[in-house]
Structures are given as C-alpha cells and as structure tokens.
Amino acid sequence: MVGSGVFLLPAALAAFGGISMVGWLFSATGAILVALTLSRLSRLVTKVGGPYAYAQRGFGDFVGFLVAWGYWISIWAGNAAIAVAFAGYLGVIVPGVSRSVMAAAITASAAIWFLTWVNASGIRNAGILQLVATVLKLLPLIAVGTIGLLYIEPSNFTPFNLSGQSTFSAITGTATLTLWAFLGLESATIPADDVVDPERTISRATIMGTLVAALVYILGSLAIMGVVPAVDLSVSQAPYADAASAMWGGWASYAVAAGAAISCFGALNGWVLLSGQMTLAIAKDGLFPQAFAHRSGRNVPLVGLVVSSVLATGLIFMNYTRGFVALYTFIILIATLTTLVPYVFCSLVELLIRPTAVLRRGLPAAWTAIPILAFIYSIWTIAGSGRDTVFWGFLLLLAGIPVYVWNKWRRGGVGA
DSSP states (O other): OOSSHHHHHHHHHTTTGGGHHHHHHHHHHHHHHHHHHHHHHHHHOOSTTTHHHHHHHHHOHHHHHHHHHHHHHHHHHHHHHHHHHHHHHHHHHSGGGGSSHHHHHHHHHHHHHHHHHHHHTOHHHHHHHHHHHHHHHHHHHHHHHHGGGGGOOGGGGOSSOOSSSOHHHHHHHHHHHHHGGGTTTTGGGTTGGGSSSHHHHHHHHHHHHHHHHHHHHHHHHHHHHHHSOHHHHTTOSOHHHHHHHHHHOHHHHHHHHHHHHHHHHHHHHHHHHHHHHHHHHHHHTTSSOGGGGOOOTTSOOHHHHHHHHHHHHHHHHHHGGGOHHHHHHHHHHHHHHHHHHHHHHHHHHHHHHSOHHHHHHOOOHHHHHHHHHHHHHHHHHHHHTOHHHHHHHHHHHHTTHHHHHHHHHHTTSTTO
C-alpha cells in the first residue's frame, strides 16, 4: 500500500490548504470501511484471488473475470509505474541513474526482474524482503510525522480552504486524491492459499495494515503542511525531503530520498507477488490459459510472474521516450479505475453469500451498514476520479471480454 504516491501527495494537496486534512479523514474512513468488508469476506471465502474470488462467488464467473482481468492489468501496468518512480528517487542518490531516460528505463526494468527472481525463489523469501522493506520505508514517514509535529507553524494552515471551491467540493477533491495512497489495501486477501490460518491472519493484516497506513499518512501530511508554506509546497517535487531539509538540514533530504526509493522497491516486491497470484486464481477456475495455473517446484505461479514482468518491462521501453513523468501519469490513469471497480462489487458480496438462515433471522443495523457505506464510498471515489479515468478504465474492462469468450469456448461453451 505504501509506495511512491504518499511521498508526492502533500504537494498536490497544498493547493487546497488545511482542509485537505479533512479529506484525509474521509478517505481513511472509507478505506477502513472497505478493509472491514474485505476482512469479513476473507473469513467466508478462503480461496486464492481476493477480490476476484469474492466477486466470482457473489456475482458469477463473468463479473469475477472482469474484476480479475482489469485488476491484473492494473497490477503489471502499475508495476511499470512504481519501477519508474523507484528509478527517479534512486537518481537523487546515484546521479548516474537519472543522467538519461534510457539509463532510468534500464534501472526500472532491472528492479522488476530482480524482484521477479526473488518471488520465483519462493513466497517466504518474498515475504522476508517485504518485511524488511516495510520497516525501512516507514522510518522516514514516521520520523517526519512525529518529530515534525514539533516544528509546525500554525499560520501555514490559514486560510483553511485555499482552493476557492466550496467546502464540499474541496473535501471531495482531496478525498479523491488521498485515496490513491490506500489502493492496495486488498493485497493481503489475494494469496490466501499461501497464508497460515487465512481466516484470522488475512482479516487482521487487512485491518491493521489500513489503520497503520492511515495514521502514518495523516500525521506525515499534517507535519509537512505545517512546516512548509503552501506556496512552496505546491511546487515541491519532493515534499518529504523538503520538509526534512527545513527541519534538520540538507543531509536529511538524502535520507528521505533513500526512504522513498526503498518504499517504491518494497511496494514493487509486493505487487510482483500479486501479479502471479492473481493469474493463478483465474486460471484455476478455467477462465485463463491453464499454463498460468501451473506451480513450480517452489510452489510459485512462475508463468504469471514472468508474463506480468515481461508486459511491465515492455510498457516501460515502448513509452520511455515520453519522459518519465508523462509515462507515470499515463499508466496511473489507465490503471486507476480497475483498482476501484473490485471495491464496488466486493462491498455488497457479503449480502449475497451469507447463509440464507442468517438473513432470515434478521441482521443488526451495524452489520448491514458497513457494506452499504463501503459501496457508497466506492461509487463516490470513482465519480471523483474524473471522466478520463472512467472512460479508459471502462474500455480496458471491455477489452477483456474476448478473452473470457475464448476460454468459455475452449471449455465447450456456456453449458460446459
């Protein structure tokens, strides 16, 4: 969940002023509602695939496939974007990486393939690397979000709403922006087959991970906006590094840049893992080529890992001439909606798959309120993501229909 976005968000929020903290609270609340919904689903459906498995159980093969198809594309496309961001942050510390676009493209691709190799060696090794990277990437965020509170200048929060928009519009805009930092909260639900005691472990990981991320994000943004004036923050290319430099001197900016590079590296490792797990889940249900269902001697879905990394690498090299900022923006645009659509479907799945006897006895208001509120929040965030995002995301989902038809035809048609 914690990747490159959080290190850049304070600059995007500076135009709104202090009211962006309200947006953070809304997005954190919505993310927790979605996390609660997914954690409860993880106890009811323990098969690999997470959002795909839940959508398929509640709405059938076709909706399940569309959720999985779009989500898989968003994973490998997002991996290209995260790898590009990693190369950019690493270039602050190792100038040679940023001397040419080709050098950065090679560095980004090397990161993808190194982590593909780590994941191919076994999910336990990937998990160990993830744990180390998570601890290291949280250190600069926690340092700025705690010690930084001592350096806050209250005048930096006035006026409270700098956007010139109404209070509601400003909150909607900031809540939509800050949502990007929470994308990935569903990650723990996907590799269910490789998790010990998945009914308890996945639920705890999903809820605790979302709560910890929310706390780190909100405190960090509060500190940065209180330390760096909005006029300077709005043009900052490295908000956390600028805030650290203002508080502790120039050396701190390099330390935070290193933390940002580690953050991207750790996030990339987790998403590479999911690229194989997602294709494994679809293939096991006969909705994807069966080669993707094969596991290596180390119990790893190697075909899914390799194909996903080939596609991510190809995306980088086919578009590197755009410049990395334009490439990053383009990829995020086409990937965004396909990470939000699963939230919409999964939010109401529990109302479909709960035992009929339980439904007949009646349910507490709080029990039904959580999935309904999660659904409303998901629809709201999709609407707030913009027409371009909805347009490209919808076309991306439709592009998967021929793949679904081909697999159904291969298995003998709908009646098979």
